[in-house]
Amino acid sequence: MAWNLDSGRPIYIQLVERIELAVISGRYEPGDKIPSVRELAVEAGVNPNTMQKAMSDLEREGLLYTERTSGRFVTEDRVLIDKMRKELAAAQIQEFMKKMNQMGFEKDDILHLIHKNLEEGK
Amino acid sequence: MSKILECQGLSKRYGKKQALKSVDLSLESGRIIGLLGPNGSGKTTLIKLINGLLSPSEGTLLIDGNMPGVKTKEIVSYLPERTYLNENQRVSDIIDFFVDFYADFDQSRAGDMLKRLSIDPTERIKSLSKGTREKVQLILVMSRRAKLYCLDEPIAGVDPAARDYILDTIINNYDENATILISTHLISDVENILDEVIFLKDGQISLQTAVDDIRVNQAKSVDALFREVFRC
Numbered sequence: 586m587a588w589n590l591d592s593g594r595p596i597y598i599q600l601v602e603r604i605e606l607a608v609i610s611g612r613y614e615p616g617d618k619i620p621s622v623r624e625l626a627v628e629a630g631v632n633p634n635t636m637q638k639a640m641s642d643l644e645r646e647g648l649l650y651t652e653r654t655s656g657r658f659v660t661e662d663r664v665l666i667d668k669m670r671k672e673l674a675a676a677q678i679q680e681f682m683k684k685m686n687q688m689g690f691e692k693d694d695i696l697h698l699i700h701k702n703l704e705e706g707k
Numbered sequence: 708m709s710k711i712l713e714c715q716g717l718s719k720r721y722g723k724k725q726a727l728k729s730v731d732l733s734l735e736s737g738r739i740i741g742l743l744g745p746n747g748s749g750k751t752t753l754i755k756l757i758n759g760l761l762s763p764s765e766g767t768l769l770i771d772g773n774m775p776g777v778k779t780k781e782i783v784s785y786l787p788e789r790t791y792l793n794e795n796q797r798v799s800d801i802i803d804f805f806v807d808f809y810a811d812f813d814q815s816r817a818g819d820m821l822k823r824l825s826i827d828p829t830e831r832i833k834s835l836s837k838g839t840r841e842k843v844q845l846i847l848v849m850s851r852r853a854k855l856y857c858l859d860e861p862i863a864g865v866d867p868a869a870r871d872y873i874l875d876t877i878i879n880n881y882d883e884n885a886t887i888l889i890s891t892h893l894i895s896d897v898e899n900i901l902d903e904v905i906f907l908k909d910g911q912i913s914l915q916t917a918v919d920d921i922r923v924n925q926a927k928s929v930d931a932l933f934r935e936v937f938r939c
Binding site: 587590592593594595597598609623626627629630631633634635 | 736737739759845849871874875878879883895899900901902921922923926927928931
C-alpha cells in the first residue's frame with residue numbers, strides 16, 4: 586500500500602520528490618487536480634501533517650497551486666515543468682558521473698561506453 | 708499551538724519500584740506522537756495515568772487543563788493493551804453501549820468502518836479472530852471525536868496487512884485538532900505516520916523530537932536511532 590520511502594532521509598523531502606516525479610513524468614498533467622492531503626497521506630502511508638508540509642514546499646516551488654475553494658492543482662506552466670525535468674536529469678547525470686569516476690573511468694571512456702550501450706540496445 | 712497534555716514532576720512508584728521518575732512532558736494539539744521505549748520503560752504506566760486508571764505518586768498531570776477525571780474522560784479515547792470487551796456480546800451491542808456512554812461517539816463512522824471490513828455487526832466477539840477483534844476495538848476508539856487518543860500497542864499481535872489497515876484507519880480518522888499518542892515497540896511500522904517521538908528509558912524521557920529532525924540531523928530512521936539508544 587504505502588509508498589516505498591528510504592529510512593534515512595527526511596520523509597517530507599521524499600514526498601516532494603515523488604510528487605515532482607509524478608508531474609515531470611506526466612502522471613499528473615498540467616492543470617490536473619491532485620488528491621487531497623488526506624487521500625495522499627493515506628496512499629503514501631504517512632502523517633497528514635508531513636504531506637501538508639510537502640504540499641507547501643511544492644506550492645512554494647510553483648509546481649502546485651491552490652484554488653481557495655476547489656482544491657490543489659498542477660501548474661500549467663510547462664516551461665517550469667520542463668525546467669524541473671532538466672534539473673532532475675542533470676542531477677542524475679552528475680550522480681552517474683561521480684560513480685563512474687570512482688570506478689576510474691575518464692570522460693572519453695564514459696562517452697564511449699554510453700554509445701556502445703545505446704548501439705547494443707537498438 | 709495549544710497544549711493538550713502537560714506533566715510536571717510526574718512520578719509513579721509500585722512499592723519500591725519506580726516506574727516513572729519525575730517526568731516533565733508537554734504535548735501539543737494536532738500531532739501524531741509515538742511513545743517509544745523497551746518493555747518496562749513506563750509506557751503503559753504513563754498511559755494509565757493519563758486515563759485516570761492509576762494515580763500519580765508525585766507531580767501533576769493535566770489534560771486540557773484538568774486533572775484526570777470525568778471531564779477528561781469525555782475527551783480522551785483510550786485503546787488499552789488488553790481487550791475489555793465482553794466476549795458474549797454482539798458487535799452491535801457494544802456499539803450501542805459506546806453510543807450511550809460517550810457523547811462524542813460517531814455511530815455512522817463506526818458503521819462505515821465495519822462495513823469496509825465486512826464485519827457483520829450481529830457477530831459475537833468470541834466468534835471473531837484475534838486480528839478482527841483488535842480492529843473492532845480500534846474502530847470503537849477511533850469513532851469517538853476525542854481531543855486525545857491514547858493507543859497502547861495498537862498493532863502488536865496482528866499480521867502486517869491488518870497493521871496497514873490499522874494505520875490507514877488512524878490516518879483517515881485523525882482530526883487535525885486532535886492528538887494521537889501511540890505506544891509501541893514496532894517502530895519501523897509506525898514511524899512514517901508520526902510527527903514526533905518520545906523515547907522513554909527507565910521511567911524517564913530521554914528524547915522528545917520531530918521524526919524529520921532525527922532524519923535531518925542524524926541521517927537515520929527512528930528505528931535505527933532506537934536500536935542505538937536502547938542497545939542491550
